[in-house]
Amino acid sequence: MTRSEELFKKAVTLMPGGVNSPVRAFGSVGSTPRFIEQADGVYMTDVDGNKYLDFIGSWGPMILGHNHPAIKEAVIKACEKGLSFGAATEKEVEMAELMTDVIPSLEMVRMVNSGTEAVMSAIRAARGYTRRDKIVKFTGCYHGHSDALLVKAGSGVMTAGIPDSAGVPAGCTQDTLSAIYNDLASVEALFAEYPKEIAAVIVEPVAANMGVVPPKKGFLEGLRKFCSEHGSVLIFDEVITGFRLGLQGAQGYFGIDADLVTYGKIIGAGMPVGAYGGKREIMEMVSPVGAVYQAGTLSGNPVAMAAGIAQLTILKNNPQIYEELNQKSDTFFETMKENVRKSGHAWQVNHVGSIGSLFFTEQQVVDYASAKTSDTAEYARYFKYMLDNGIHLAPAQFEAMFVSAAHTEENLAYALQKAENFLMCK
Numbered sequence: 206m207t208r209s210e211e212l213f214k215k216a217v218t219l220m221p222g223g224v225n226s227p228v229r230a231f232g233s234v235g236s237t238p239r240f241i242e243q244a245d246g247v248y249m250t251d252v253d254g255n256k257y258l259d260f261i262g263s264w265g266p267m268i269l270g271h272n273h274p275a276i277k278e279a280v281i282k283a284c285e286k287g288l289s290f291g292a293a294t295e296k297e298v299e300m301a302e303l304m305t306d307v308i309p310s311l312e313m314v315r316m317v318n319s320g321t322e323a324v325m326s327a328i329r330a331a332r333g334y335t336r337r338d339k340i341v342k343f344t345g346c347y348h349g350h351s352d353a354l355l356v357k358a359g360s361g362v363m364t365a366g367i368p369d370s371a372g373v374p375a376g377c378t379q380d381t382l383s384a385i386y387n388d389l390a391s392v393e394a395l396f397a398e399y400p401k402e403i404a405a406v407i408v409e410p411v412a413a414n415m416g417v418v419p420p421k422k423g424f425l426e427g428l429r430k431f432c433s434e435h436g437s438v439l440i441f442d443e444v445i446t447g448f449r450l451g452l453q454g455a456q457g458y459f460g461i462d463a464d465l466v467t468y469g470k471i472i473g474a475g476m477p478v479g480a481y482g483g484k485r486e487i488m489e490m491v492s493p494v495g496a497v498y499q500a501g502t503l504s505g506n507p508v509a510m511a512a513g514i515a516q517l518t519i520l521k522n523n524p525q526i527y528e529e530l531n532q533k534s535d536t537f538f539e540t541m542k543e544n545v546r547k548s549g550h551a552w553q554v555n556h557v558g559s560i561g562s563l564f565f566t567e568q569q570v571v572d573y574a575s576a577k578t579s580d581t582a583e584y585a586r587y588f589k590y591m592l593d594n595g596i597h598l599a600p601a602q603f604e605a606m607f608v609s610a611a612h613t614e615e616n617l618a619y620a621l622q623k624a625e626n627f628l629m630c631k
């Protein structure tokens with residue numbers, strides 16, 4: 206028995222499913238997880254000494270690769286001064302300044318500890334600001350695991366086949382309205398049905414939790430227009446796209462400003478960090494200035510801030526990182542698309558910037574319904590083949606593949622070659 210198998214056997218007796226987050230469980234690909242001991246650059250090494258070329262990047266944060274020396278150094282330095290004070294620190298100001306400097310729509314920001322918290326809090330702020338209760342979300346978009354948002358929520362929930370979640374009282378989701386991604390008419394219909402009741406529309410500007418689904422031309426613009434017309438708050442959930450598509454995230458990439466934006470993943474560089482921010486007028490609703498209560502004992506933690514500041518500073522000072530990353534990712538996914546075509550299949554490859562998905566379906570994937578037509582058993586075989594060849598993909602069809610700045614042309618060529626071998630045998 207391998208050490209990973211031993212650990213998993215023990216883990217399932219101690220933690221639900223043996224994991225602390227469902228997607229790590231390998232359940233949907235019919236395998237047991239590899240327990241990772243360490244990671245450097247693009248490689249992760251498990252407890253049995255197997256080395257994997259990683260395309261998860263801790264689900265996004267590792268845009269510069271694992272264990273980046275400058276980030277590690279910043280964290281060690283911060284640790285030497287103490288892990289937490291429960292008091293204001295200079296690093297929080299530095300982080301807020303860094304974020305608001307590079308993102309024009311961000312006038313004020315509040316740090317939290319996860320993407321879930323960021324979204325939950327942004328929605329509360331939007332409701333407090335508008336004095337309305339209803340929110341619109343898109344089927345297949347994931348916004349963390351808070352009660353009101355566990356409605357048709359994509360990825361982990363989607364793979365497990367749980368439409369909603371047990372333990373969420375109906376009262377918690379009665380004000381959550383679902384619309385169809387890339388379908389403005391479905392949003393328009395909700396505004397027509399509930400005029401003056403919708404506090405916010407929340408969207409992943411590039412959906413990345415039903416696999417990667419780019420917004421159609423005009424979709425985000427349409428949401429911007431509806432929200433402005435109806436006095437609703439437009440919330441971009443940029444927990445994945447923030448600082449990934451570019452320094453200004455999806456807002457910069459598509460040239461659209463949201464009213465509130467949520468962040469996570471990349472801004473913590475691997476530490477547990479989230480943030481929400483946006484228009485001053487809305488953010489000033491938040492306590493202790495305003496009546497919307499939101500707090501956090503460890504929010505703005507100095508070690509976490511040090512990691513985030515180090516990563517964002519590198520990204521800010523080296524704009525060519527995004528140019529090169531997006532360029533090589535584009536070539537990578539376009540080549541994969543070409544390889545699929547050569548293999549005689551009509552499977553779909555979607556990608557934007559450095560995130561993408563290979564869907565085992567012949568239908569164009571534009572929303573939840575089309576994503577669901579994917580053959581997840583085929584994905585499981587693909588995943589297993591790649592893992593056996595030392596390539597660690599997301600263990601579920603409905604997750605993104607993350608390319609990092611650390612991936613070299615050789616790394617990408619290797620992954621393409623293996624993927625092509627798999628496709629050609631099909």
Ligand SMILES: *Cc1c(COP(=O)(O)O)cnc(C)c1O
Pocket residue numbers: 318319320321322324347348349350409414442443444445469470479
């Ligand atoms: C990961 C994710 C979240 C939740 O973030 P956590 O840090 O896991 O709580 C929210 N929104 C989106 C778009 C995400 O991808």
